[in-house]
Amino acid sequence: MITQVSGRAGRGSEPGKVIIQTYNPKHYSILASLHQDYNEFFEKEISMRKTFEYPPFSDIVNIVASSKNENEAIKVMNDITAKLKQKIEGNGFDANVLGPTQAPISKINTYYRWQTIIKGRVDDALKKCVKSIIDETYPKSGSVKINLDINPVSLA
Template sequence: EEELAKKFPQARVARIDSDSMAGKDYYDLLRKFGRGDIDILAGTQMLAKGLHFPNVTLVGIISADTSLYVPDFRANERTFQLISQVAGRTGRSSKKGTVFVQTFLADQPVIKFALAGDFEGFIEEELKHRRACNLPPFWRLAAIVARDENFEKLEAATNALRGKIDEIVSRNSLQINVRGPMPAPISRIQRSHRIQIILQAPTPEPIARLFAVLRKEPPIRPAVKISIDIDPANLL
């Protein structure tokens, strides 16, 4: 916002994000922008969704590749979605629109597909990648996330859990790939450390059977808090 004001001193500049304003202020600012009382509106991903301003003729996307660095299997999908949505904010009337994209990965297929509006091309490429890596929608996932304030205790518990999972998988000949334990991408929330174990299976049945057997086993020691997410929306 400050840089825009310096570069365009005659323009009326405003910033919009979830951290800087409440709901009423958010809608008041959007109405001002829609009326033309604001010339340049800077914001976060909040600006990408569900907004219709026919007079917008230029959109800039800063660091468009940032979400590609997120260690999550839906990173490509989210990047494509974000760029497509933001680019779609411009050129919504008879006026021609222009989109500028800042990226260090200009040759990355996701970026190219998004800028070309090639949904079919992106889907085809992404599905090839997911099939090769045993990811949804071809395989099923389950995320086991353990957390505790004491990292050594948490590490011991998740290692014991991994040993128990391996034993059950082997004993019951379950077709499950097990990854971890490993620090979760968001490795700490407040004072609690987070370690995860990821399960991959071609169908839901092996994972369901694993947890059915695991529930009958003696509790893992030392005791820590554990959550299980079947078909997780992300692996963060």
């Protein structure tokens, strides 16, 4: 995206100037963008994803509970997570349950946010298991909203 935005700098034959503010100017994504080296970026990114078992080498499911009452969001997320851990570990699914924890963006407007992440091989059986646990644990008419995202673009 940095490369795409920087390509917009300048007018016609006049060169443009791009200023990027960052805490980490030596990060591989910044350096690859600076040199417009897409292959370097891809090689480092895909290597990191393989090492940490991120997509496309595994799947990630992000479950977020949000509520105006933080304690309610925490309780629902704790209940869902406990059931997920019991069911996933007890039934031999190739996945790990991480959390619950405060979401990286812990409050949006007046809603507190807590999340649990499932990382591993997410097949139809696991999706069905997750959906049934959420449906059993969380009444849709309650004050807590649940968002389920498979292979999210962001975990924020």
